[in-house]
Amino acid sequence: MTRYSEELYNFEHKLKNTFDDFLKRIGLYGDENKEESYYKDRKITxxxxxxxxxxxxxxxxxxxxxxxxxxxxxxxxxxxxxxxxxxxxxxxxxxxxxxxxxxxxxxxxxxxxxxxxxxxxxxxxxxxxxxxxxxxxxxxxxxxxxxxxxxxxx
Missing domain, CATH: 2.60.40.790 (Immunoglobulin-like)
Known part of the structure; x- marks a missing residue:
């Protein structure tokens, strides 16, 4: 059970990083230094x-x-x-x-x-x-x- 949770966590982390990188490249990512500002004050353009x-x-x-x-x-x-x-x-x-x-x-x-x-x-x-x-x-x-x-x- 622990192994499944680790695999799921790793997959989720990789997926999030992929989306983060993509959003940074197209300018939709919030303040890069603050994780909580992920979509804050940003509108999809x-x-x-x-x-x-x-x-x-x-x-x-x-x-x-x-x-x-x-x-x-x-x-x-x-x-x-x-x-x-x-x-x-x-x-x-x-x-x-x-x-x-x-x-x-x-x-x-x-x-x-x-x-x-x-x-x-x-x-x-x-x-x-x-x-x-x-x-x-x-x-x-x-x-x-x-x-x-x-x-x-x-």
């Missing part, structure tokens, strides 16, 4: 908003939940070569809420980024986006892929 990706005969539809975000704070980036649609931005916390003590914090603040890999049959020139009531709707029209054709040899 990135998150993934919820996303739906649908398809019908004519188009692909992407819906992203972004409550509390202003349209101007959303960036859509599409690189033609790699066919990846990047959706990014930031939700800023009200400065009034940063002071004082929180009893419940469930809302998300900070940077977000989601990426959607598009298929080859999309019309990259006619992608549209609308933002209404905290939901970003991106419409990606389809186009027919060029079919192979026979080439006659002369």
């Amino acid at each position: 990135c998150f993934n908003p919820k996303l739906d990706f649908h398809e019908n005969d004519k188009e692909y539809l992407v819906y992203v939940e972004l409550p509390g975000v202003k349209k101007e704070e959303i960036c859509l980036d599409l690189r033609d070569g790699d066919r990846v649609l990047n959706i990014s931005g930031e939700i800023k916390q009200d400065e009034k809420l940063e002071k004082g003590r929180a009893h419940i914090e469930e809302r998300r603040f900070g940077y977000f980024r989601r990426s959607v890999v598009l298929s080859e049959n999309v019309n990259l020139d006619n992608i549209t986006a609308k933002f209404h009531d905290g939901v970003l709707k991106i419409t990606i029209p389809k186009q027919e892929l060029t079919k192979s054709k026979k080439v006659s040899i002369h």
Whole structure:
């Protein structure tokens, strides 16, 4: 029984050290000299908003939940070569809420980024986006892929 406790303690210690090292590297660790300040006064500064990706005969539809975000704070980036649609931005916390003590914090603040890999049959020139009531709707029209054709040899 004692041996199991030691193994469990060692595993827990190694796991905690791994997470500590990771959090230090990305800047989410509290005061490095005080163990009790592990997450104290730190907010996670990135998150993934919820996303739906649908398809019908004519188009692909992407819906992203972004409550509390202003349209101007959303960036859509599409690189033609790699066919990846990047959706990014930031939700800023009200400065009034940063002071004082929180009893419940469930809302998300900070940077977000989601990426959607598009298929080859999309019309990259006619992608549209609308933002209404905290939901970003991106419409990606389809186009027919060029079919192979026979080439006659002369």
